Amino acid sequence: MITIYILAICFLLALSFKIKKTNMPEARLLLWYTHLLFACLSALCGLLLLNNWGFRGSNTEGVIFSLYAGTGMMLYGLSKPDTSARYAYLLCFFGFPVLLLVALLLPPSRYIALVLILGFLFTDEVTRHKIDSRFSLEAQSTGLFSYFYDYNIVESKLLLFERKKPDVFRTYSQFRNVHMSKTGKDSVHIQLECSRTTIDTTIALRNSRQSSRK
Structure with a gap:
């Protein structure tokens, strides 16, 4: 469940940053380098998992993937809207949970969204x-x-x-x-x-x- 907590906290922080139109250039730059670090670690995790290797700990990879997605969400919250590829990339992290919530409200896609949400909430034991x-x-x-x-x-x-x-x-x-x-x-x-x-x-x-x- 720790991965769910990380993603939920990051999403709420990103939403708060976006609503308040927070402008913190130094924090955004630091967060961008942190995001790149977790992107590299996530790629390494993927390569290790393909060969039945991994970092020590039963849920280390899940935490790394969650922090990669979570820092992407927070970066979106701190970024100003524009048409750059970087902004579109960050939008994917924030937009996916929003898309799931919207789909949950629409009858045609409600059951698919519900299955996806439950699948994320109930992670492997x-x-x-x-x-x-x-x-x-x-x-x-x-x-x-x-x-x-x-x-x-x-x-x-x-x-x-x-x-x-x-x-x-x-x-x-x-x-x-x-x-x-x-x-x-x-x-x-x-x-x-x-x-x-x-x-x-x-x-x-x-x-x-x-x-x-x-």
Whole structure:
């Protein structure tokens, strides 16, 4: 939910700046460089995610993307209207939530807008269980319309990054109890109790070979 709070605060600040016609050139310049920084970080996040890498933390990428969009909204609020490409670029950040709110009021597009808004509000639920100082098991739902949980193995790499081994298994209900024990240097035994089933599996931490009993 932290991403929703960031976007909501940035949108309200941008709206306030625009209504009050705030003129702060120094703050606008600083915010522009901050926006460029988060734009570069967002591009880096995208490249890392394509290769199952990421920054450390279960929601770091979401915060970075939110700050990229949020600083764009605030820059729009501090900018004077003109016909430049930069102003049109900033308008996209502020205009998207406004467009959703307008669509919510119109009967033909109301249901589509409602689905999009709920999809943004109910973000993925992520829970991590530590295996050792380097590895952890991550359980991730897929948002509002999900009825299953995907489990990933997360390995801490270098200083700021981590690598995921995605979709090692899937459950169709939320887990209740998790028991894990290392069975060797590169494998872990996992017992997962769900409301509908019990999973007993051994997973290799550094390769895809896996044996399981359900």
